[in-house]
Amino acid sequence: MPLLHIGFDDTDSRQGMCTTYLAYKVVNFLLKRNARFVDYPLLIRLNPNIPWKTRGNGAVALRVEVDDKSNVMDGIRTIVENNSHIGNGANPGLVFYSGEHIPADVREFASNALYDVMSRNKAKEIASKHGIRTFALGNGQGIVGALSAIGTMLKDHTFEIISYRKLENCGAMREIGKENVITMAKRTFPNTYNNYDYSHDRILITPRGPDPIFCGIRGEDPDTLLQAFFMLNIPEKLDGYMIFRTNHGTNMHLTHEFDLTTLKAYTSGYVRGVIASEPYAIKGGHAFFMLRTEHGSALCAVYEPTGLSQLAQKLGVGDVIEIGGGVRKATSKHPKVVNVEYFRILHVAPKFSYMNPLCKKCGKRLKSDGKEKGYKCEKCGVKERSAQKIVIEIRREIKEGLYIPVPKAHRHLTKPLQRYGMEKNGYEHVLNPNWYCNFVSENLSQVRFV
Numbered sequence: 001m002p003l004l005h006i007g008f009d010d011t012d013s014r015q016g017m018c019t020t021y022l023a024y025k026v027v028n029f030l031l032k033r034n035a036r037f038v039d040y041p042l043l044i045r046l047n048p049n050i051p052w053k054t055r056g057n058g059a060v061a062l063r064v065e066v067d068d069k070s071n072v073m074d075g076i077r078t079i080v081e082n083n084s085h086i087g088n089g090a091n092p093g094l095v096f097y098s099g100e101h102i103p104a105d106v107r108e109f110a111s112n113a114l115y116d117v118m119s120r121n122k123a124k125e126i127a128s129k130h131g132i133r134t135f136a137l138g139n140g141q142g143i144v145g146a147l148s149a150i151g152t153m154l155k156d157h158t159f160e161i162i163s164y165r166k167l168e169n170c171g172a173m174r175e176i177g178k179e180n181v182i183t184m185a186k187r188t189f190p191n192t193y194n195n196y197d198y199s200h201d202r203i204l205i206t207p208r209g210p211d212p213i214f215c216g217i218r219g220e221d222p223d224t225l226l227q228a229f230f231m232l233n234i235p236e237k238l239d240g241y242m243i244f245r246t247n248h249g250t251n252m253h254l255t256h257e258f259d260l261t262t263l264k265a266y267t268s269g270y271v272r273g274v275i276a277s278e279p280y281a282i283k284g285g286h287a288f289f290m291l292r293t294e295h296g297s298a299l300c301a302v303y304e305p306t307g308l309s310q311l312a313q314k315l316g317v318g319d320v321i322e323i324g325g326g327v328r329k330a331t332s333k334h335p336k337v338v339n340v341e342y343f344r345i346l347h348v349a350p351k352f353s354y355m356n357p358l359c360k361k362c363g364k365r366l367k368s369d370g371k372e373k374g375y376k377c378e379k380c381g382v383k384e385r386s387a388q389k390i391v392i393e394i395r396r397e398i399k400e401g402l403y404i405p406v407p408k409a410h411r412h413l414t415k416p417l418q419r420y421g422m423e424k425n426g427y428e429h430v431l432n433p434n435w436y437c438n439f440v441s442e443n444l445s446q447v448r449f450v
């Protein structure tokens with residue numbers, strides 16, 4: 001039976017609702033129709049440096065074997081239409097592709113959508129070439145993400161278990177024990193990440209808004225995430241949970257190398273170069289410096305909330321670094337600038353200061369006696385025609401290494417420090433049978449696994 005690949009995006013808006021909750025509903029619908037999932041629901045974060053994205057720029061893909069495709073597609077279309085916040089800023093897109101393998105140009109479109117700005121027309125053109133059915137609401141921008149979601153092939157990946165509230169509880173405060181979160185974080189380390197921000201004493205797994213997500217725990221494998229979720233002993237009666245396979249925490253958007261001759265606005269990527277101007281800070285503590293490569297140079301910004309701005313100010317001319325980040329468009333007030341999301345100091349250039357020599361007779365520091373005339377002592381009048389300046393190497397306060405933002409400044413795609421060296425290179429298509437759950441009872445301990 002050929003697979004049905006279902007992609008959707010941009011169903012949420014800044015007012016609430018979210019694409020993952022819609023995915024949870026669509027999965028419920030599919031399971032009731034005996035769909036067999038060949039992969040976890042995929043939650044794909046696309047280029048985060050596009051200003052017209054919704055909150056997280058997250059798109060969802062589902063890959064299933066299912067009978068009666070035509071009815072299933074109609075049903076999903078109805079769910080998307082009824083649950084999207086059209087008119088509140090959402091421009092949903094929905095695509096269906098029936099086939100075993102995703103065509104090469106769909107995969108290429110998807111891999112570009114991770115760092116570049118892709119057009120709706122290009123998405124529609126590729127879709128029609130391969131008989132991919134598309135449904136667009138609002139301005140149709142969601143087609144780009146929906147097509148990209150089905151086309152993204154995840155090598156390195158992480159998982160997220162997202163739990164959902166009963167709709168009547170949305171908007172109420174989320175009750176969650178801080179101690180439980182800390183215990184869970186410690187017991188599951190390093191296979192979960194960004195649960196708790198110790199330096200700011202803040203729980204990171206619960207969102208703030210009125211949306212239906214209760215909490216989301218991110219980590220390396222579904223087994224650990226299930227254990228982690230139940231360790232929380234959440235008192236609220238939840239609707240259920242679902243495990244997504246994602247590109248969270250992979251830096252997947254930063255794998256494209258910037259070309260500084262054609263640095264395109266809103267693209268994401270990385271570049272290696274030499275610091276070409278002494279860093280300076282502006283009001284608010286944001287640091288700026290010029291980075292130069294053989295192809296050109298770019299102004300780079302390290303913002304204060306990243307926690308890296310103080311360190312960036314200690315960089316100096318001649319230091320070799322790699323930066324990853326996104327390009328902010330030039331405006332009448334600002335030039336084009338690369339907003340830095342991490343930096344790696346590859347070489348710390350030695351820095352020197354130069355001082356006049358001392359008087360051999362009385363020990364006082366000599367003064368210059370004029371250009372190319374050497375030095376003279378103001379105290380005893382000795383002249384030193386051939387004396388040289390004394391060179392002193394200044395101690396640098398930075399070390400070679402990788403520097404990433406503090407957890408509260410992480411974006412979905414930011415690779416946390418603990419994941420460096422833990423990257424995956426593929427995926428065995430075996431699903432944990434408990435990847436989806438709708439709590440049948442009001443008691444969290446009596447769960448029914450579908």
Ligand SMILES: [Zn+2]
Pocket residue numbers: 359360361362363364377378379380381382
């Ligand atoms: Zn002297």
